[in-house]
Amino acid sequence: MPVAIKLDQVTKRFGDHVAVDDMSLEIAKGEFFSLLGPSGCGKTTTLRMIAGFEQPTEGHILLEGNPVEDVPPYERNVNTVFQSYALFEHLNVTDNVAFGLKRKKIAKEEIATRVRDALELVGLGDRAQARSSELSGGMQQRVALARALVNRPAVLLLDEPLGALDLKLRRQMQVELKEIQREVGITFVYVTHDQEEALAMSDRRRPWRCRTASRSSQRAE
Numbered sequence: 001m002p003v004a005i006k007l008d009q010v011t012k013r014f015g016d017h018v019a020v021d022d023m024s025l026e027i028a029k030g031e032f033f034s035l036l037g038p039s040g041c042g043k044t045t046t047l048r049m050i051a052g053f054e055q056p057t058e059g060h061i062l063l064e065g066n067p068v069e070d071v072p073p074y075e076r077n078v079n080t081v082f083q084s085y086a087l088f089e090h091l092n093v094t095d096n097v098a099f100g101l102k103r104k105k106i107a108k109e110e111i112a113t114r115v116r117d118a119l120e121l122v123g124l125g126d127r128a129q130a131r132s133s134e135l136s137g138g139m140q141q142r143v144a145l146a147r148a149l150v151n152r153p154a155v156l157l158l159d160e161p162l163g164a165l166d167l168k169l170r171r172q173m174q175v176e177l178k179e180i181q182r183e184v185g186i187t188f189v190y191v192t193h194d195q196e197e198a199l200a201m202s203d204r205r206r207p208w209r210c211r212t213a214s215r216s217s218q219r220a221e
Contacts, residue, residue, distance in 0.1 A: 001028040001029060001030075002028065002029040002064075003026050003027070003028060003029065003062075003064075003065065004027050004028060004029040004030075004031070004063070004064060004154060004155055004187040005025070005026070005027040005050060005061075005062070005063060005155060005187065005189065006025070006026050006027075006060075006061070006062040006065075007023050007024060007025040007026075007046070007049075007050075007059065007060075007061055008024055008059055008060040008061075008062070009022050009023070009024055009058065009059040009060075010022070010023045010024070010046075010049065010056045010058070010059035010060070010061060011023070011056065011057050011058040011059055012042070012045055012046075012049060012054060012056055012057050013057045019042040019045040020042040020045055020046055020049070020056075021042075022058075022059075023042075023046065023059070027187060027189060028187075029064075029154075029187055030185050030186070030187055031187055031188075031203050031204060032178065032181050032188045032190065032201060032202050032203045032204075033187070033188065033189050033190065033202060033203065033204050034189075034190045034191070034192055034197075034198040034201065034202040034204075035047075035189065035190070035191045035192075036192055036193070036194075036195060036198040037193060038193055039193060043191045044159055044191060046191075047080065047157045047159055047189065047191055049061060050063070050078060050155070050157060050189065051073055051076065051078050051080050051157055052068065052071060052072060052073035052076050052078070053073055055069060056069065063076060063077065063078065063154070063155065064077070064154055077153050077154040077155065078153050078154065078155045078156075078157060079148035079149075079151050079153040079155075079156055079157070080148065080156075080157040080158075080159065081141075081144050081145055081148050081156065081157070081158045081159070081161045082144075082159050082161065083159060083160045083161055083162075083163045083164055084164075085132075085140045085141060085143065085144040086144070087132040087140055087143055087144060087147075088132065089131065089132055089133040090131075091131070091132065092128070092129050092130060092131050092132070093119065093124060093127050093128050093129070093130050093131075093132060093135070093143055094115055094119075094128045094129065096132055096143055096147055097115045097118055097119065097143065097146045097147045097150050098111050098115045098150070099147065100147065100150070100151050101114065101115070101150060101151070114150050114152075115128075115146075115150060116128075117150075118146040118147075118149050118150040119146055121146065121149065121180060121183065121184070122142040122143075122145050122146045122149075122176075122180065123142065123176070124139065124142050124143065124146065127139065137164055137165055137169070138165060138169045138172070138173060141161060141162065141164075141165065141173060144161070145161075145177075145180070149180075149184060149186070153186065154186065154187065155186070155187045155188075155189065156186050156187070156188050156189070157189050157191075158177075158188060158189065158190045158191065159191045160191055160192055160193070161190075162174065162177075162197070170197075171200075174197060174200050174201050175200075177201065178200075178201050190202065
């Protein structure tokens with residue numbers, strides 16, 4: 001199966017602190033892959049390096065076979081969904097989802113079609129004109145997901161996106177996220193500290209273990 005993401009002996013240091021230590025990893029195209037471990041062990045830092053928000057101190061990152069250390073975030077075929085939804089409260093759902101496409105100067109007709117399809121995919125086709133501030137936490141998370149998916153990325157990075165939801169809604173969204181991933185066939189890389197969540201959603205998991213308070217590393221399955 002083609003490899004979507006490859007990390008080759010990647011290390012990330014912040015001064016004397018080692019956030020990611022000599023990590024090698026391959027994630028297949030179309031896989032739902034989880035990084036599992038406690039806070040402070042470098043999971044989010046790894047996602048940020050894949051997205052381009054951080055650069056590795058050592059090692060190489062390849063997306064779809066191409067090295068990306070020198071590629072800025074906006075040129076990588078990757079989108080990220082964070083725990084904080086980062087929606088524009090003054091915009092309605094449609095305009096929130098369309099925001100990135102408008103910045104790319106996509107044709108209006110194509111924007112309308114892609115936004116409509118993305119909202120239908122996440123079950124919000126009937127809330128297109130609602131303001132994001134009027135939506136529940138679960139609906140806001142769906143808008144954030146639609147906004148990422150509408151760009152048709154090769155890889156979707158999810159940094160504990162369900163952490164702010166209550167238990168019942170979180171379990172519901174786990175099922176829906178997995179169904180959406182299967183439908184669109186995009187590679188999902190999911191960060192969580194919840195072992196049950198990782199087991200329920202992932203095709204494969206990578207557990208992490210902290211060595212000390214100032215140094216962390218991953219352990220393979």
